[in-house]
Amino acid sequence: MAANMYRVGDYVFFENSSSNPYLIRRIEELNKTASGNVEAKVVCFYRRRDISHSLIQLADKHAKELEEEKESPAETELTDKQKHQLRHRELFLSRQYESLPATHIRGKCSVALLNETEAVLSYLDKEDTFFYSLVYDPTQKTLLADKGEIRVGPRFQADVPEMLPEAGQADDRDQAKLEEKLWDPECPLTNKQIDQFLVVARAVGTFARALDCSSSVRQPSLHMSAAAASRDITLFHAMDTLHAHNYDLSSALSVLVPAGGPVLCRDEMEEWSASEAAMFEEALEKYGKDFNDIRQDFLPWKSLTSIIEYYYMWKTTDRYVQQKRLKAAEAESKLKQVYIPTYNKPNPNQISLTNGKMATVNGAGPGTFHAAGGGRACESCYTMQSAQWYSWGPPNMQCRLCVSCWMYWKKYGGLKMPSRAEAPEERTSPSPAANEPRSRSHAPRQSNHIPMRNSGSPKSSMKTKQAFLLQATRLTKLARHMCRDVIRLRRAARRPFVPINCGAIKAECKSAFNSS
Template sequence: MAANMYRVGDYVFFENSSSNPYLIRRIEELNKTASGNVEAKVVCFYRRRDISQSLIQLADKHAKDLEEEKESPSEPELSEKQKHQLRHRELFLSRQYESLPATHIRGKCSVALLNETEAVLSYLEKEDTFFYSLVYDPTQKTLLADKGEIRVGPRFQADVPEMLQEGEPDDRDQSKLEMKMWDPECPLTNKQIDQFLVVARAVGTFARALDCSSSVRQPSLHMSAAAASRDITLFHAMDTLHRHGYDLSSALSVLVPQGGPVLCRDEMEEWSSSEANLFEEALEKYGKDFNDIRQDFLPWKSLTSIIEYYYMWKTTDRYVQQKRLKAAEAESKLKQVYIPTYNKPNPNQISVSNGKMATVNGAASTGSFHTAGGGRACESCFGVQSAQWYSWGPPNMQCRLCVSCWMYWKKYGGLKMPSRAEGAEEKTPPSPAPNELRSRGHGARQSSHMVPMRNSGSPKSSMKTKQAFLLQATRLTKLARHMCRDLIRLRRAARRPFVPINCGAIKAECKSSLNS
């Protein structure tokens, strides 16, 4: 019962084709459709076989760099078979979401971020266990590391100077230091400061009563007083005190200048109701991606203004109401779903009848073993007996897998044993010719998973003709070879192909010899 219960956050196998390997996904949401079926919103994970050859080489380089960074590589050397099977356990996380029917779930698995302190063999010892270390972007076709870095060094840490002794002068450039905004040792008492802040709030309330736009936004005295008590008014009052040397009479005269009382507004007051509605709509669509919010919804607002408004908006009743609604909506969503074990026959099942292969729809008995007919063994383990056989690869090749290797293929996307084709694929040059890129990439992906490929014709059709060329030396060059042997030293230059030859000196020596 528990094995068939799938919850939000589980890593699961999805089947989208009877012959292809399972998809590996993480359940984010379980939603009930109008027809009563359950759909799962899932995060996509990709296998090595799903990405291009150039990105696979990039992933291998990243793994090699991680291996070199280890201080004490005490792990035993892996065999070729273990390396081959370890590649099948590697996945690539993506930020891509998709919705799939919950009935296509075929079991649970485990996916974890690669732990550098854990032995890689531990992933092979556990069934249905995978790891990832890179994030794949299927749109941009890029791979990025999915972890932060510890920022240590002079670029990230401040150099703390030695503590000054009593009477020792401070030689630092004061203009480069922080600006003091408030002196905690000011001559005013706490009571005097509180009284000044009360006066500042009263001036702010009076200023809003005189301002026409504020009287429309805050029609009542209670709302005006609440707006005047916000932090922007208190910050202005304390800054005024500091700038006037904590002289109360001088600071009070600044609060009420010749033209009328000072009115201080923050972003919560500056924004109109229509702008607030636009912001909430954008926040629902983009989340806290303030750059996209500004670009698509509020281009006339600065990024600083949007961020400041966001944190003020989180203190309002409107935010509290939306948070409660979202919590109630999340509570009403499905938390888990029961999917019975899938036991329908696979169309790829085959049986042996009179030594000939025949496709059947019924499952074979698990207690009996069938010998592969026609002299063909399992393409993975090369066994000749199995409780059930499955056709694999192109139909014309008539390849087959035993039960164990078929389940390995479905779960891990490859065959158990490495092949010579895979070794040849690893030696493929990283930069093929442009007109070979498409065909070679497809062939490499097939050969790396031992999928038989059909011969498309003669070898000449699949090979690129090389362009012949002739290097013809001039007479002066031929003469220089004989006249300047002490400078050229051909044998020594041939052993050092990357050290340039001083052609200028050779040319000058040759001309002087010819003139003499």
Template sequence: MAANMYRVGDYVFFENSSSNPYLIRRIEELNKTASGNVEAKVVCFYRRRDISHSLIQLADKHAKDLEEEKEEEKESPLEAELTDKQKHQLRHRELFLSRQYESLPATHIRGKCSVALLNETEAVLSYLDKEDTFFYSLVYDPTQKTLLADKGEIRVGPRFQADVPDMLQEGESDEWDQSKLEEKLWDPDCPLSSKQIDQFLVVARAVGTFARALDCSSSVRQPSLHTSAAAASRDITLFHAMDTLHRHGYDLSSALSVLVPSGGPVLCRDEMEEWSASEAAMFEEALEKYGKDFNDIRQDFLPWKSLTSIIEYYYMWKTTDRYVQQKRLKAAEAESKLKQVYIPTYNKPNPNQISVTNGKMATVNGAGPGAYHAAGGGRACESCYSMQSAQWYSWGPPNMQCRLCVSCWMYWKKYGGLKMPSRAEAPEEKTPPSPVPNEPRSRGHGPRQSSHMVPVRNSGSPKSSTKTKQAFLLQATRLTKLARHMCRDVIRLRRAARRPFVPINCGAIKAECKSSFNS
């Protein structure tokens, strides 16, 4: 029951296609539509297979730099080096956070998972030891097609520590840099009493209110006396008054004359008054989208404002009635939203599932009891090379006739790739795995097919990025090259190359080669 209960903040698998891997999302809201269905507003995470090759290279460089820094900072012996298989499977666990939101039907949820920010102090193999566990360290912008480091990086290590100066030796003098010393702005032991200071501050507020009444732009923004008086009572006016007192040696008569010079009363305005109504609305919209990410707010919404101005405005805005009203409105909206939703376990058959012949147990190419004989010609699993499985699933392009066993199919759906077993784990008579582990391989039915031609993905083709189908080249083995020159009468190599699934009569080739050598 608890496993099928999904709440706000959960990381979940979503299925948008029966043949593609699951989407990984974080639930932000659960809303009930007018038709009675539940929709989930989610944050999108992307896999390596979802972003461009150039960004993948950037992510690999970032990971390499982190690993080098980690190795430099280690005081303990180095960890065991990762095998090729572990490195391959770790790539399936890496995600990229995005700021993109989307709404998906809650009925498409297929289970829970765990996503964490990459912990630089934790062994990376810990992510492989846990089921349905993923990590991320970079933020992907699908609009700008960029990768940036997440701002939540854990700053651990010597490079984040303060540099402590060496202790002075006995008799050694410490020469201070006067430019780095702080400036005194107020003397708590000044000759004025608290009552006199308060009276001066009241005069400063009154001057500020009068100055706003004389200023045309201020009278438009604060048309009422109450708002002008409230603006004149903010910190900017008090800071100016106290600075004036300090600069004039706490002489009240001298300080009062500065508040109202010959040109008119001094008007001090802070960010709340400097910003227009449209700028304030844009700030609130940006804050709703990015949160307190002030750099992004400035870059995308308010580039003409300085970062200091935006931060100062934010903390002043939090003291306004508008902020309180918005907070109450959000609280009311949160009360009306769903806190959790129950989604039954999805048990409908997958369209990619290969039907079982007569529903009976049978052997597959002599694999022994316990294996179903299903459509697909009795081919082994494309990932683990197993010949036995309770159920098979078609995988890859239809013309390739590839299939996966149950465990590898679930791995593909959850992690977006194949396990890629090591060469020692694969049976010797099977065709070696494809150079691109995530792509289907092309194999024939004959036992000697591997001596014919090995299919290799042509990733360097200039048109491969625009084609909808995968492009392959056929790389000839040594036996094929030799047969091309010596056995022209026995086999036509051009015709055989166009039909890679048809076995070649290797016996006739060997006999022809033997007779050629003897002659």
């Protein structure tokens, strides 16, 4: 039951297609629709196969720079297989949200920010574990480092200043850059005298707002003007005035009301208009506390300092309390968790044995497989034995995966070992030949490739540096000359995807040998 209970914050596998790898998402909300179904609002993660080749090169460059900055390099050199599988564990976070039916959830996984102080092999030791270090923007097609990255390396070391001179020695520091004393707690005034002076400062601020035309429009009532005059900006001005006049009350009072009229001190809450405040709340709902994006997209005429200062003042208002209550009420109406039963329907790519031929469950797949010898080996682990088989790759390649490699491919978006039909970013490997003659394209030997990467799917095109070659055995060469009636092996390469009838070849060869 616990494994099938999904909550907000869980990282999960989503299945949007039976023939594609799972999507990896983080649940942000669980909402019940009017029809009674449950939809999950999720954050999207992307795999290497989902982004362009140029961005993959940028990500590899970033990883290399992080490796070079480590104080202690990796203790063990990674094997080709480990490097291959680590690519399947790397994800790219995005700020993109989407809504998906909760019934498409296929299990839980774990996604963590890359820990640069931990061995990268630790991610391979854990099942269904992924990592990310970069943020992908699918709209702008950019990769950026996550703001929460662990800052390790010589670039982030603190610059320790030189030791300060001892007492009595000359201090050559720039005094303008040093801190300035703003209040003396040992001042001669009592707490009662200070409070009385602050009351006078508030009264002056209220009177100043009554005389100011723009303030009377924004605060039409006396209570609103008094509340605005009681804010921190007025108190800070009063205390700064006291400190500047060496805590002389009579001198400080004369400064509060100069010859031109009472001093009016405004903060960001008063400087912003009602429309600007509404735009800020809309931006905050969309971007959260990302003040740079708020300024860029909603309030470009405001400074970043002004926006940040307004935010922390806005949090003290009744408006913030009301919105917080509304969000709490909305959260109560949302689902905290949802139970999704284990998905056990047969996959359309599942292969079943019918009339001596291998075919997909729904009858529409990559054609048929020759039943003699159990069909082709698994494209990943090359095994010939499996409790279940799944068709994989382009239909004309007639590839299949065992049940273990199929689940690996669904979860990690790649094969355990590189295959000739896998995504072209991986190198190719030949399948072990069965005990039967094969046409030229069925038994390629390992070759280097120039990848032509697009979506990363098995259908990606590629160019070869050298042609494939089949090294035929003497028995195969002899069979080509002896078998002329039942099957002409010399012409088999013209139809590379038609199975070769090994039984007929053996019978004709045996008959020819006996007659000779």
